[in-house]
Amino acid sequence: MEVRKILLTEDEMPRQWYNILADIKMNPPLGPDGNPIKPEDLAPVFPMNLIEQEMSSERWIDIPEEVLSVLKIWRPAPLVRALSFEKALDTPARIYFKNEGLSPPGSHKPNTAVPQAYYNKVFGIKKLTTETGAGQWGSALSFACSQFGLECKVFMVRISFDQKPYRKSLMATWGANCIASPSTLTKAGRDILESDPNTPGSLAIAISEAVEAAVTDESGETRYSLGSVLNHVMLHQTIIGLEAKKQMEKIGEYPDIVIGCAGGGSNFAGLAYPYVCDKINGREIEIYPVEPTACPTLTRAPFAYDHGDSAKYTPLLPMHSLGHSFVPAPIHAGGLRYHGMAPTVSQLVSEGLIEAKAVNQLAAYKAGVLMARTEGIVPAPETNHALACVVDEAKKAKEEGKEKVILFNFSGHGLIDLGAYDKYFSGKLKDYELGKEEESKFEACLEDHPKPELLKSC
């Protein structure tokens, strides 16, 4: 009988993360003075051990034993052959996915939440603040903080806070405190509420609030934690791709195409970067980050220097950006509603090493329902975007009559996002596409910023 799941034992787990900064050239982040920022500039926001990791260019970085011990609650994650999904698509492609939905909060996010909580704990920090979109990241950090005995405060984008009340309950179950953003607790939040009391909120606003809450705590025992975008976050997520490579090797497979949805970029990077490394070394492979047409950071926004948050608290990052004041349409994939993109993902797109795709919401849900009715598991709204691209590629393989191997990241399950499936079935979900006229707005927001250099790594 055919095997569905390719497993690794706990002993076979990767012991090091892969750092893509060893293999690509990057523009530096810039401080308020326009000069590259120094480690000490970030010290009020992050603990120094994580800042060092953020700036490291060592190719392999050891995973601490204490981190591995917690990751083992759910890792190694199975590599699954999507046999029934393939059959339904009648494709000659062989489709595999990493199931990151088996973690306690149900997504890939704890892969970095756990090491971030650990490094903060080791540095003597007592409390973390963060923001969350769909709630996956806030849940993950709440879980990680409960493992290491840290306090946790989460600013949740209002539209998701209202749409997904169970997320707040989940964070409370792990002992965390979740607040709708914008809130009146921070200056950044109050300013936004004053100008737009009915704002649905955005990740950029919530980040401003969480950063402000961390740096204004006079005890010095609070830091901020970010669930995507930054180099160390991508680094921690590479355990996904490193496991996948070991698992595919066991069955003598290697992917022709690697796919992940991309909001800030971390679940995509986690699966893809070990394969990007192979591509840099000459291997032929297609690698696709997939974003929603409602928030087309990689496919329509310029590669620019921009802030990661609406209040401009963060350094200027070299990234594809719709502009830090952009508030995306209220699609259900809250984790993909971000104006920017990880600088490393942006760099790879600008170099042509990876190729971004955009899909719309209805196609995403259609693919998600097919997944649920074939493979059984119900995907998160974000994951549905990767699935829509998988469907497209599986159909292309059929047209071309090619036995392609497709690997994608099942970034999380949708059991706490079922309201969106209800809307889909009742016809209330709609597609959003940015009008051409919108483009001038985000260009305007970026125009007084410096421009990143167009670097070529290989």
Add this chain to the structure above:
Amino acid sequence: MEVRKILLTEDEMPRQWYNILADIKMNPPLGPDGNPIKPEDLAPVFPMNLIEQEMSSERWIDIPEEVLSVLKIWRPAPLVRALSFEKALDTPARIYFKNEGLSPPGSHKPNTAVPQAYYNKVFGIKKLTTETGAGQWGSALSFACSQFGLECKVFMVRISFDQKPYRKSLMATWGANCIASPSTLTKAGRDILESDPNTPGSLAIAISEAVEAAVTDESGETRYSLGSVLNHVMLHQTIIGLEAKKQMEKIGEYPDIVIGCAGGGSNFAGLAYPYVCDKINGREIEIYPVEPTACPTLTRAPFAYDHGDSAKYTPLLPMHSLGHSFVPAPIHAGGLRYHGMAPTVSQLVSEGLIEAKAVNQLAAYKAGVLMARTEGIVPAPETNHALACVVDEAKKAKEEGKEKVILFNFSGHGLIDLGAYDKYFSGKLKDYELGKEEESKFEACLEDHPKPELLKSC
């Protein structure tokens, strides 16, 4: 580093179920004429291949390949050492659990939903009806039906339907149709609504509706499916205990105590019966089914002949019963709100081979929150009842200074039941205990039924 999860490969999955009917004596179910029912009496309700299984006394029954193939979507389930939970309890006990929360619907229920859908399909059935309490069973059957291309209609106890709206969405995602019970679709439902329009509903009522909907479909292509209580359901669940035995053998452990929560009895039986078999053969082991004090079937109700449903459509089953007209208090563990208990579980209690425990709701949630904050995973309300008993036993082991090995069934996760955790944290959850005066009511409901014999199996 200590291993957290003891895994089996798909190749190591059990190939046969264990049938406890080979090893114990049972009173027969009785028909309306007071005589033991014959297979053909059940033919309008179940397909004949499942009826044969229900009545079989063969000790080992082969698991069909097609069933194994679907079970492999999530099985074998990991055996987990609850290291952090032990540490928090400061107990010398070693605590292990089977994590049944990794199935697509999030509980142990698909272990029987999948074979039931398969046997119906093979028998030529096109549509299944069923009832569901908390929604775990209805979700599981919806999932299983989507795997085998069957239609599925689910009558969901109204109080859970209202408390857990995501369950309905989940069933819809798998293509099933979920209706609040009592409904106006059946005579049984209409009768109840007429006498009590605001009833919270009960499993007994929902069973009546689902049975009626199946047997009144004149096409002959509809059957009814039950998620607990019956012999074949217990049989299918034994894959849990059979896997656990293999896993514990790998690390040289054998449990002193086995614990599972018990509503209809299936998750308890699934883990426990392979160990009951050892006990019958002379092995020393304590085995505890755990029920809520609000619905104390095993601990306070008589061992009697009673109907499985409120409208008396089912045969008389020899079981502990609070009376088929009993409507339990609205505790959140909907899966434990049932007036009866599996006849085999009831028989084992009446023989003293297993010993029932009852715990209250607040103790259950307290134990569940400790689990979430130590092992990371958030338990279902039902599972919390098993956990409360595990906590009691771990404390006892500490008092006695004994290194006991405790094995329990983590029957499902609570990610779709988070509303109850909210209520717990806000102090709105309360304990229910049946008054002494209630006992006369269930005695009265049973008094004109025949009495089962007190049989001794060994």
